Amino acid sequence: MFGFRAAAPMPTAENALPGRDHRVFAVPARHEVLGTPLEGPWPDGTEVIYVAMGCFWGAERIMWRLPGVVTTAAGYLGGFTPNPTYEETCTGRTGHTEAVLVAYDPAVTGPEAILKAFWENHDPTTANRQGNDVGTQYRSAIYWTTPEQEQATRATAVAFQRELDRHGYGTISTELAGAEQAGPFWYAEDYHQQYLHKNPGGYCNHGPNGLTCPTGVAQLPAQADIEPPRTSY
Template sequence: MNVEKGMEVATLAGGCFWCTEAIFLELKGVSKVVSGYIGGTTTNPTYKDICTGTTGHAEAIQITFDPKIVSFGELLEIFFATHDPTTLNRQGNDVGTQYRSEVFYYSDAQKKLTEDYIALMTKEKTFSNPIVTRISPASVFYEAEDYHQNYYNGNKTQSYCSYVITPKIEKLRKNYKEKLKN
């Protein structure tokens, strides 16, 4: 993985990558968001492979960010505020292990921040059900096919986008105005 000097990477799985990608592209300090697959055993998986639920991979996004502008902790806050971390292997109508909630860490600091954040949310009873988000070391991230990249911005009128993603973007814009790009 080749990352510009001063930048860091976070990889998050929170259901359909079209949703999570659209959210994180909105944030100040985020220079790049790539949709892809991580956490499984199949080498060079395709979307068709992932949809079988047998690859072990999750749909995820890899975020390149400037920690001087947006911290890993702030990314976690938005991640947990914009998906349901209490549903095992599903987000809404998207069901299967590929739609699980998982944080893939690249350092001990990212692992500890994630563990501490989940512990705090659990203690404060942020959610009425237990958090099932997994925390795993980052493995090989496979970039998804080109048609998945920046999907929402090119397909806003498509029904899935307008009914599932647009409400998440509206929630983000309402609750995190100060963290958004123009």
């Protein structure tokens, strides 16, 4: 799974597609598997983190199966074009990556469990690529919304990089940023939501990469050991 180094150019705000001021397609009201609202409202205390790990079909299924997850949704994040469509995002000219919104109950689970599934089920060393899916729209990314998520993101990135180093693999190229820096999360079209539940034999480019991401206070680096990780377009 590890080893490709292909990259694609990231558009700028000036040359990105213009988009539009309204959504031009329907988004379902409820999650096909969990039965929860896709766009909220969710129970008080629900927290949200966004992850991108290539095609959002397989990534979303990994996330909705985790204990404590309230809802998930496929969408577009980290770009410039307002209200993008799938076809526009696929050109690589919106700046977005295919992302998954993960809303979870912090009384049941925490960001470490979500990030463990993230690191262990794709190749975070390939800039703008997952397997045969190539382009900035497939870049690996984590966008946090709380200080606790940021700390967990940085700590697990350092811990997983040590695992990569130990096995002779490359450097993490995952984009790590706060959600406010990434801009709005734009929900994807109806047919993308819970795609692999609706199409069990559909395309999936995700699965265990053979490495384990340490989690837990005893296994994660101390705060002083956490350096600002590399980000990449």
